[in-house]
Amino acid sequence: MSLALGEIRLRGVTRSYRLLLEHNRTLKETVLRRRRVRARQVFALLDVDLDIEPGSVLGVVGANGAGKSTLLTLIAGILPPDRGTVETRGRVVSLLELGAGFHPDFTGRENIYVNASIHGMTRAEVNRKMDDIIAFAELENFIDAPVRTYSTGMYMRLGFAVASELEPDILLLDEVLAVGDAAFQQKCMGRIAEFQRSDATIVFVSHSSLAVKVVCDRAIWLANGRIQADGNPEEVLLRYEHGLVKSAPAAADATGAGVQGIDWRSARIHGVHVLGADDVPTDRFLSGDPFQVEVYYEVVEDVTPAITLTFNTSGGNLVTVVDNRSDLEPVGGAPGLRRAVFSLDQLPLLEGRFTIGCRLDPPEGGDPFHLVDPCVAFSVFAQGRGYGPVAFPGRWSVSTVVPAQGAGA
């Protein structure tokens, strides 16, 4: 069955690497220890079937080593699969590395010719597009200087500028947008949107959930060489980030597995839940929604534990820590199951996936009774109110300090 222009089809694709535990890098070693090469086979992709429609933008997410880059190198034809078939139709441009093949001693202009020919553009085509490339890279004043004098940002801009003029049918992007300043990233995103309109198929590997959400119309989550989730980017990302939370090193449900508690016979966490409006448990919030964290814990001995909640982004960055030391209620020392609630009228988080860790401490300090981090995860959606993890509920005011001359008076 023939493919449409820009279509990608993978059937039963398996690719493994030999992870050499002792690599014979030299001839002598190979000759002398021929039979003693110890290698372990690692499957980067395992029996993967994937159809990518022409003109679609597929985001690929997954942990490091999940097979994302292998997928791109296979589609690009840089590596053959061990088993299965990879079929593509049209000009495939792989931007696995911006500025691959730049020669430091050549000028920007000379490198444009070299780099463009690497990606299959002819000299005549380059001549036609030279001005556009230079303008896009914003290098008008430096284009005839050797690229070794360029800053990293300039280097990357030039690499992307060349690549973006290639008019590919299939464009493979590997984390390339992680470079450059915000303004340039915006520009790259704009260019990618243009590709999209021109019906190019784009496969996009990124660790940035935001980029995948903004750019892609479909996403897959790769883990252990297999596609774990495939579909709408929001949902796939949610499952991926949920998977991240689950597989985090200290991961545990709140029932005791993975306990880092030191003395959990005195007090232990039983469950932590996040609740939305009307006290309904949920894991999705809009920024500014009412928000509650509910902690069930058991006090076994005669103690009054202080509760600490740690909010992290799914990437592991601390957002904030709250505790109830300042308003510890003397519920009394009687053993039993307790429920504590931390409430916010308006959730001041803006966007992203977050985790909460919970800790029970002796009020006088010392080793915690019980610690589970993370114990629950939830997503917050900004609804177009901006970017970033935190919402600042501030106000702006603008006033005229010096009126323009001749205006009014």
Added chain:
Amino acid sequence: MIAVPVHTRELFANLVKREIRGRYKGSVLGVVWTLVTPLVMMLAYTLVFSIIFKFVDNRLPHYPLYLLTGLALWVFFSSALVTASTSLIGNSNLVKKVRFPREIVPIASVVSQGPTLVAMIIVLVPFSAFLMPGNPLVMLLLPVIMIPILMMVVGISLAVSVLNVYFRDIEHIIGALLLPWFFLTPVLFSFETFPLATDHAWLVDVLQLANFVTPFLLAFQDVLYWGLVPGWRIWAYIFAVGPAIFVGGYLLFRRMQRDLAVEL
């Protein structure tokens, strides 16, 4: 088919240009250096052999010319080998990140040695035509004998370039091998004037046949120095061995290039 039509010729030309320009960029004399090295070698060997060792042989008239002829080909052969052996490693960011026929990388490093060879031939031709008694018209055969010579050099270069990715010793082995190899190849001397040649003709045969570079060099010297049409044995040898080495090197390259992106 996953074959993507790539403008390979354009990329090839750019790789060659990059190799040559990269080599001389920033130096004052630039491409002139390509001639300086062989000329210095010629002067040194002339000094050592004809003046210090008094190795003056009437059977090799205009000895510096003989030397320069042999050096032209030897320098081409040896520097092609040396640059080709590290070419894939040097271009690893290309090989790992872009899809294109990888054989053009070592071939580009061979071709990038071309200007030196051409420049030396241009210098040699008038001297030889003027000084040597042979028929200058024989030099028209040069393009013909260059075909098997290039096939041999390209074949060897393909092989060493890909082998060196898997066994990084290859580049060092080549470095160590080239000097003795040079002395076993009739660049400085000629088998006809070899002191042993009359008593031990078999030894000459062994040296000629075991060292596959020799027949190619003999053909080159015949045409460019002696002004003689090479004998049929030399024709047969270079047109059999040249293509054989090319095909062998190419097949080896095709076989081993599969996982280049992983091995680099």
